[in-house]
Amino acid sequence: MAAAPEQIADDHWLYRRLAVHNIRQSDGSVHYNAFMRNADPRGRKKEPDPDVSVDLARLTTPEQSLAAAGRPDQGIGAIQAGLPRSLAPGQIDVVHTPVLEPPERRNLAHASIRGNEGAGALDRCTLMAEGMSKSVLIYPAGSPWRRETGGMAAQTDDPGT
Amino acid sequence: MTRRKRRTESPLVAEAERADLNGVVSPASALPDATRERLAELGKLEADWDSYGALRLAPRALAAAEAIIDQVVARTGEQGAPRDIMPIADGGVALEWRSPRLELALNACSEGGWTSLLIERGEGERRATERYDLSDAEALALIFRVVGADDA
Numbered sequence A: 001m002a003a004a005p006e007q008i009a010d011d012h013w014l015y016r017r018l019a020v021h022n023i024r025q026s027d028g029s030v031h032y033n034a035f036m037r038n039a040d041p042r043g044r045k046k047e048p049d050p051d052v053s054v055d056l057a058r059l060t061t062p063e064q065s066l067a068a069a070g071r072p073d074q075g076i077g078a079i080q081a082g083l084p085r086s087l088a089p090g091q092i093d094v095v096h097t098p099v100l101e102p103p104e105r106r107n108l109a110h111a112s113i114r115g116n117e118g119a120g121a122l123d124r125c126t127l128m129a130e131g132m133s134k135s136v137l138i139y140p141a142g143s144p145w146r147r148e149t150g151g152m153a154a155q156t157d158d159p160g161t
Numbered sequence B: 001m002t003r004r005k006r007r008t009e010s011p012l013v014a015e016a017e018r019a020d021l022n023g024v025v026s027p028a029s030a031l032p033d034a035t036r037e038r039l040a041e042l043g044k045l046e047a048d049w050d051s052y053g054a055l056r057l058a059p060r061a062l063a064a065a066e067a068i069i070d071q072v073v074a075r076t077g078e079q080g081a082p083r084d085i086m087p088i089a090d091g092g093v094a095l096e097w098r099s100p101r102l103e104l105a106l107n108a109c110s111e112g113g114w115t116s117l118l119i120e121r122g123e124g125e126r127r128a129t130e131r132y133d134l135s136d137a138e139a140l141a142l143i144f145r146v147v148g149a150d151d152a
Helices: A062-068 A081-086 A121-133 B011-018 B033-043 B059-076 B135-149
Strands: A014-018 A051-056 A075-080 A095-097 A108-113 A136-138 B086-089 B093-099 B100-110 B112-120 B125-134
Touching: A014 A062, A014 A136, A051 A095, A062 A075, A075 A081, A075 A121, A081 A095, A081 A121, A108 B125, A121 B112, A121 B125, B033 B059, B033 B086, B059 B093, B059 B100, B059 B135, B093 B135, B100 B135, B125 B135
Parallel strands: none
Antiparallel strands: A014 A051, A014 A075, A051 A108, A075 A136, A095 A108, B086 B093, B093 B100, B100 B112, B112 B125
């Protein structure tokens, strides 16, 4: 049975997995590399990711989001959908894109931040990272900022999970 | 986004390759220990380090990053070392410098050349400038604008 995509409002929170190398060592903030991808499928590199995978917070939890990806040691950062939309109105959108197949990858919370490309895309990556830095819910294992390691865990907003 | 053109040779990388770096941190350079250790750490990253399919860091990007930091440190001392050194999913290396009013992100691209993002902050103002396909000299000039800025 197909899962109908849901509307995502500007105040809905989104989760993004964070690896230890997405966190700056100097201050624990999220680096803009969290919003870049490995290579453009059309052969051009250096593009910020125009289709950033996230999870819709109201359909999952930070822990479930990590477990579903098989990455329990990674971290979770959160931003509201209105942030990326505000950076390029009419160009960037956040859409619900549930993953149904294969069964082992099923993720009904999956959503996508689409359209961050063209002039200013790298700067928009930094602005999304700055926003996410205010709401790092779980720091990745190995980060000195992770609470469990006794590091200086940053204060976070309430992402309204 | 500006279309990139392939670079054939970078003086900094050529210098590194002559020193037999091949992407591995040179023991002969004057890098601060923390910088040297960070570059070595990043050079060991496996593919998919971000779980979204990141590539391994390109030896060329690592060598370029080391070489340009070495040049800056040689002129300014350890205060010229970047504040953060981060991997980029496409195999590049991101270097960051900050002064009270300037933030510079400089990406050593995996196939050569540099991409930059300079953020200037003033009274309630923020201006960002992205540049692509920078030469080594252009990248160095940006670094010294931040490191050597009056308010640094």
